[in-house]
Each structure stands twice: as structure tokens, then as C-alpha cells.
Amino acid sequence: MRSGAVRIALIYVAIALLWITLSDRLLYIFHDTLTPKAYMLIGSLKGYFFVVVYGFVLYKLIRKEETKLGETNQQSIQANNEVQRLGNIITKVSNLIIITDQNNFITWVNKAFEDFTGYTFDEVAGYTPATFFITGDTEPGLLNTILKKKRALEAFSAQVNCRKKCGDPFWVKGEYTPLFDDNNKFTGYIAVYNDISKLKQKELETTRQNEKLREVAWLCSHEIRRPVANIMGLICVMRTTPHLEDKIKIIDDINQSAEELDKIIHAMNSTIGAELEAVETK
Secondary structure, eight states, rough: HHHHHHHHHHHHHHHHHHHHHHHHHHHHHHTTSOHHHEEEEEEHHHHHHHHHHHHHHHHHHHHHHHHHHHHHHHHHHHHHHHHHHHHHHHHOOSSSEEETTTTSSSEEOOOOHHHSOOHHHHTTTTTTTTHHBBOOSHHHHHHHHHHHHTTTTEEEEEEEEETTSSSEEEEEEEEEEEEEEETEEEEEEEEEEEEEEHHHHHHHHHHHHHHHHHHHIIIIIIIIIHHHHHHHHHHHHHHHHHHHHHHHHHHHHHHHHHHHHHHHHHHHHHHHHHHHHHHHHH
């Protein structure tokens, strides 16, 4: 608006100077052919004519500037409405959102982030995300990978284990996207995190159960095989032994191997039963 007013003022000055110069020059050229009365009349009317003509021109210029201003205001209102709409959407989504600047310092978080982690924006603003959320269990290699991709301005995703303000652990999957302004200058990153704690818990349970199954498989292939092999061997020996005393001794050995086998089977049943009970209670 200010540039438009300056432009109108400059146009006014230019036209006024041009009109004064040309009108006075024309009167001077024709003053010998005009009567004194006509000369004075034209001299008076030229000022009124200038006011009327330039008033019309000025009206057109002002109307044009008002139209431009109205269009600019409308575009500004639409842009503000869009920003407000996007802001409301980001504020209400359940995903955790962090925006960082070029130096990886936090510049904005949404309400879901505050509600979930227990940290307010004022507590985390100006710090790197790792200051609050990275735990001793987080792999250093993962952090180096994240920083390396950020320095390369890449879009990427990563699964990170973190801690809330109260100390409770949680897992998130983060989608990291670099931000650029209208001049394609890098301004920071927006990271959208999805809570995957339950999924990770399931993975840990599955891993633990697989380990138990491997223990049971090892018992089946090694521990059970030993007493069974002993029993089979003793039975073969007993068939070929004619002496009663030797057979009684073999029967005692078979009984001992059977007791050992029973203990192994009991341990296997206890392990499997505990795992099934743990699964049913979750």
C-alpha cells in the first residue's frame, strides 16, 4: 500500500509539471491571436480542467490500488485460514510431532507430544531431542545414523527407544522430513513419531518364547536322549545276561535312568506351562 501511494504521488507530480509546462507554452504561443478576455478565460479554465481530468485519473488509480489491496488481503486471509487449519490438524493428531531448526534444536512440539512425554514446550525448546529422550539402551550406531542422514538433508525413518519425563520407557517410529523455505534454503526438520511400544513388547515376548522353545528343543535333543539311550542299552544287556543278580542290577540302573528321564520331562512341562500361562494372561 505504501509503494502504491508513492507511485500515485509521483504520477501526480509528473502530470502536474507536464500540464503546467505545456499549457503555459501553448498560451504563450497563441497569446497574440487571443483577445485579453479570452486569454484570461483560458488561463482560468486550464486549472479547472486539470483538476477535473486528474481527479478522474486519480480515482482510477486509487480504485486499481484498492482492488490490488483487496486481492492481497483475500489471499492473506486464505493463507492464514490454511495455516490455522493445518495448525489445528497438527495440534489434534495423536502422533508426536517435533520441529527442529538447522542446528537440530527444538522449535515446536504439538500437544500430543506434551501429553504423552510429560514435557512441555518450554522445557524442551532450544534443546536437541536426544537431550531428553535418548536412554542408555539406545544404540550409538542408530544415533550416528540419524545425525548423518540429517546432515545429508535426507528424508528417512527410524525406530528409537526413548523415555518419558517420569522415566517410563517407550518405543517410537519416526518419519523425518527436511524443511525448506521459498528460496529452497534448508530451515530444519519435522519429525512425526508413532508409538510402537506395544509392537516392540510383542517382539520381545516372541523372542523370549523362541528362546524357551530352543531350550526345550535342546532338552529333547540332548538331555532326553541320554537316559533313553541308557535304558535301551541296559535292556539289550539284560536280554543277554543269564545271571539273576546281574538282571536285578540292570533293572535298578533302568529305574535310575527312568527317574532321570521323568525329571527332564517334568522340567520341560514346567517351562512350556509357564510360557503358555504367560501368553494367556496377556
